[in-house]
Amino acid sequence: MKVLVTGADGFIGKNLVAHLKERPSIQVLRFVRGDTMGDLRQKVSEADFVFHLAGVNRPKEEADFARGNCDLTRALCDALLEAGQTIPIVYTSSVQAEQDNPYGISKRGAESALCELAERVDLPVYIYRLPNVFGKWCRPNYNSAVATFCHNIVNNLPIQVNDPAALLRLVYVDDVIAAFLSHLGEERRGGLYQQVAPVYSTTVGALAEQLYAFKRSREDMVTEPVGTGLVRALYATYISYYSPTQFAYPLVKHEDPRGVFVEMLKTPDCGQFSYLTAHPGVTRGGHYHHTKTEKFLVIKGKARFCFRHIESGATHEYFTSGDFPEVVETIPGWSHDITNIGNDEMVVMLWANEILDRQKPDTVAYKVKE
Numbered sequence: 001m002k003v004l005v006t007g008a009d010g011f012i013g014k015n016l017v018a019h020l021k022e023r024p025s026i027q028v029l030r031f032v033r034g035d036t037m038g039d040l041r042q043k044v045s046e047a048d049f050v051f052h053l054a055g056v057n058r059p060k061e062e063a064d065f066a067r068g069n070c071d072l073t074r075a076l077c078d079a080l081l082e083a084g085q086t087i088p089i090v091y092t093s094s095v096q097a098e099q100d101n102p103y104g105i106s107k108r109g110a111e112s113a114l115c116e117l118a119e120r121v122d123l124p125v126y127i128y129r130l131p132n133v134f135g136k137w138c139r140p141n142y143n144s145a146v147a148t149f150c151h152n153i154v155n156n157l158p159i160q161v162n163d164p165a166a167l168l169r170l171v172y173v174d175d176v177i178a179a180f181l182s183h184l185g186e187e188r189r190g191g192l193y194q195q196v197a198p199v200y201s202t203t204v205g206a207l208a209e210q211l212y213a214f215k216r217s218r219e220d221m222v223t224e225p226v227g228t229g230l231v232r233a234l235y236a237t238y239i240s241y242y243s244p245t246q247f248a249y250p251l252v253k254h255e256d257p258r259g260v261f262v263e264m265l266k267t268p269d270c271g272q273f274s275y276l277t278a279h280p281g282v283t284r285g286g287h288y289h290h291t292k293t294e295k296f297l298v299i300k301g302k303a304r305f306c307f308r309h310i311e312s313g314a315t316h317e318y319f320t321s322g323d324f325p326e327v328v329e330t331i332p333g334w335s336h337d338i339t340n341i342g343n344d345e346m347v348v349m350l351w352a353n354e355i356l357d358r359q360k361p362d363t364v365a366y367k368v369k370e
Contacts, residue, residue, distance in 0.1 A: 135173025164205025301346030
């Protein structure tokens with residue numbers, strides 16, 4: 001299947017092409033800035049499907065709106081007629097098409113050209129009036145506040161917020177691409193105008209604060225809830241603006257004669273992650289918690305866990321090693337310690353269900369062995 005992508009070197013185009021290239025059955029034909037109308041006609045004649053993404057939204061001259069949006073789309077329609085193609089077309093319009101500004105008028109004119117073509121030769125046309133699209137590879141200081149804010153905050157540059165309460169309607173580029181790709185290999189489905197879901201609503205002020213929270217997370221190690229929804233998409237977008245020299249960042253290493261202790265990641269409501277080491281023969285711990293719980297995973301070396309119930313005095317020992325992945329939990333009311341019983345350094349991953357509060361550590365010294 002040959003798929004033509006106009007505007008293949010743009011923000012959405014790059015993301016779409018990346019996904020199309022993951023499908024071995026698809027050959028991508030690209031129409032990009034600098035190509036001629038002859039190139040367009042040739043590629044249209046070969047195509048089985050068209051994603052028409054090319055357009056102009058920040059021209060040097062106002063007349064370029066019409067040339068880059070309406071006129072180019074009419075040229076595409078003429079090329080399809082000339083080639084006798086009745087193949088599906090997905091078009092990226094804009095919510096601005098509802099406005100009477102030069103950009104909106106030009107996008108609306110492009111939509112009209114496609115509608116006329118669809119009526120004339122009965123081919124499937126799917127029009128997406130997209131709100132603000134954000135995601136990786138979006139150009140900063142161009143047409144996306146998200147891209148500009150991400151780029152500036154990552155690079156310690158100021159951002160400008162004129163109205164923190166100004167509303168933003170956003171769609172994530174991966175959701176846009178998923179909607180586009182849903183038209184491939186399917187029967188024609190009803191509806192000229194299509195929707196991308198979800199559409200996220202936020203404000204300029206809330207967007208800026210969320211991005212600054214991502215920046216702070218490398219310093220205080222407290223991650224935002226980046227697993228779902230808008231925050232997930234914004235986080236993926238934010239870190240995509242890191243240069244390779246920014247991919248890594250240091251952590252604080254607490255070291256004493258027993259070994260080291262390093263905190264890696266903290267969450268507002270699901271605890272924190274860290275790791276510790278212990279030299280041969282070293283015992284760490286010797287305390288209990290009233291509420292705090294922990295999970296230990298020995299990933300290198302051999303360990304003996306000892307437990308003592310602080311009320312009954314009952315004891316228990318448990319042995320584990322990095323050769324057999326196994327989680328050992330600490331239980332409220334049981335004092336516990338861990339001893340390296342091997343001949344090499346022991347390395348242990350640790351999760352605690354809460355961030356350590358040094359004013360209220362819920363950690364009471366208590367010998368496990370008399």
